[in-house]
Amino acid sequence: MSVVQLKCKICGAPIDINPEDAIYNCNSCGQAFTADGKTFENHYFFPNSLNKDKVHEIVGRFIKKNSFLRGIKNYSIKSIKPMLLPFWIVRTRSNTHFLGYLKYSETRTRTSGKSTTSESVTVYRPIEEDINEDRTDVILARRATVIFGYKKVKKLIERNIENMVHFDINLLKDKEHEFQYLSTEFSDIDANQLIKTKIFDEHRRKAEKKCTKVFDCYTQITFLGTFFTHFPVWLVEYDFKGETYRVVINGNNGEIIKGEIPVTKLFRIINFSLSILMIAFGILINFFYGKNTKLIPWLSGGLVAVLLFFTINNTFKPLSVIE
Numbered sequence: 001m002s003v004v005q006l007k008c009k010i011c012g013a014p015i016d017i018n019p020e021d022a023i024y025n026c027n028s029c030g031q032a033f034t035a036d037g038k039t040f041e042n043h044y045f046f047p048n049s050l051n052k053d054k055v056h057e058i059v060g061r062f063i064k065k066n067s068f069l070r071g072i073k074n075y076s077i078k079s080i081k082p083m084l085l086p087f088w089i090v091r092t093r094s095n096t097h098f099l100g101y102l103k104y105s106e107t108r109t110r111t112s113g114k115s116t117t118s119e120s121v122t123v124y125r126p127i128e129e130d131i132n133e134d135r136t137d138v139i140l141a142r143r144a145t146v147i148f149g150y151k152k153v154k155k156l157i158e159r160n161i162e163n164m165v166h167f168d169i170n171l172l173k174d175k176e177h178e179f180q181y182l183s184t185e186f187s188d189i190d191a192n193q194l195i196k197t198k199i200f201d202e203h204r205r206k207a208e209k210k211c212t213k214v215f216d217c218y219t220q221i222t223f224l225g226t227f228f229t230h231f232p233v234w235l236v237e238y239d240f241k242g243e244t245y246r247v248v249i250n251g252n253n254g255e256i257i258k259g260e261i262p263v264t265k266l267f268r269i270i271n272f273s274l275s276i277l278m279i280a281f282g283i284l285i286n287f288f289y290g291k292n293t294k295l296i297p298w299l300s301g302g303l304v305a306v307l308l309f310f311t312i313n314n315t316f317k318p319l320s321v322i323e
């Protein structure tokens with residue numbers, strides 16, 4: 001991957017771009033450009049409300065809240081990276097008209113005089129229906145990069161779309177850091193094509209559910225708007241006893257998107273002891289009350305099994321992920 005250096009047409013700052021980029025942003029003024037260098041104004045984002053100090057506070061609260069029985073003290077923050085994740089928002093209105101038949105067997109009874117006969121017949125019922133749908137899809141504007149917690153960001157965008165505003169660099173800058181724009185690999189045309197295929201497939205599947213055989217299935221899609229948006233996240237790495245753990249914070253409202261918490265030795269010991277206690281408790285209950293009723297062994301056995309599953313699970317995993 002070779003990097004090309006250009007000069008921003010708006011502010012003059014140097015911009016590094018990859019040939020794969022469909023949209024690129026000037027790191028200095030935030031202006032978006034298309035691959036052929038034209039300014040791109042269909043650019044929205046979710047304003048950032050955090051800075052480094054607030055991020056320290058949020059991570060501190062997160063660890064404190066989740067360190068119960070774990071004894072997490074003396075962690076240190078290794079890195080804080082404010083980042084903008086690129087997404088496309090595609091609004092569509094679609095109609096699918098499909099034709100097919102449904103095959104099923106039916107029992108018919110015939111009465112002639114006093115005798116009744118019943119027979120099984122195969123019925124072919126023609127189906128002709130429409131699927132109408134207005135929808136908004138959010139997709140990450142990148143091929144394969146999986147960013148810690150990104151799937152949740154997609155849902156956050158869907159749920160908080162009213163917070164989205166036209167891009168304004170003044171609503172982004174924090175005191176200490178510059179946001180990194182994660183490069184955008186999909187253009188609006190790519191995004192529309194992906195959503196088109198998605199709708200085609202989904203409607204086809206719906207039609208197939210209603211019919212034994214679909215003869216004809218025709219989908220028409222009207223694109224009502226395709227928007228490019230950035231979502232601010234703060235990626236934090238902290239160190240605890242030589243291991244690194246990650247936390248991703250929603251830059252728009254300061255909530256934790258996803259975070260990792262160490263499973264400490266203390267936590268393992270507590271969980272392990274609890275598991276042993278649980279088994280002992282189960283045996284004791286059965287010993288004293290097991291003969292009275294048949295239900296007790298089942299109930300205590302089941303309860304112990306469920307609790308054991310959770311404690312053993314906690315005892316052996318390397319870290320907990322909190323969402």
Ligand SMILES: [Zn+2]
Pocket residue numbers: 008009010011012013026027028029030031
């Ligand atoms: Zn610029």
